[in-house]
Amino acid sequence: MNFEEIEAIVKKQLSENRFFHSKCVAKRCEELAEKYGVDKQKAKLIGIEHDIAKEWSEEKKIKYAETNQLPIDEIERQQPGLLHAKIGAHIGKMEFGFTEDMVEAISAHTTGKKNMNILAKILFIADATGDDRTWEDLEEVRKIANEDIDKAILYLLNVEIKDRINKDKAIHINSILARNELLFNRKLANEK
């Protein structure tokens, strides 16, 4: 399936605002892929597809995950909304023939994870820095992402984790693992 065909399917699943968000993410994915020498087509596709299941009801998300034997962790049980990442990844694989690196990237787009591949890093940043977004440190993160994507992810994780703490919300273990890894890698790089 080509980009336009997948885009048309995604459009049917989303509200106008969320579809606009997805188009902005696809555009930003393409820009970042260009910058980091990554396959632009793959980047665009994961950008447009990543939130395909975002607006499903909690029941539908849980049912899809159970029917397709997607593992549901403790935090996803509490916050089934998070499952849209794993479901989007599964749909990408089964219905659109996405490759493993694309599937992994979509699956990690809400929480981040340890050992993110470059597509996962691009999607994680693109999701938060598309033209549809407005938040305090947006320009700063956009600027950093153009120079050092790991540094931008660390910045973004710090913002998101602090926000969750302020709202008394649980923090997904994968976000902590991603942050620790980036911190340790930077420390090693600075020591060299």
Ligand SMILES: [Fe+2]
């Ligand atoms: Fe999402």
Ligand SMILES: [Fe+2]
């Ligand atoms: Fe998104």
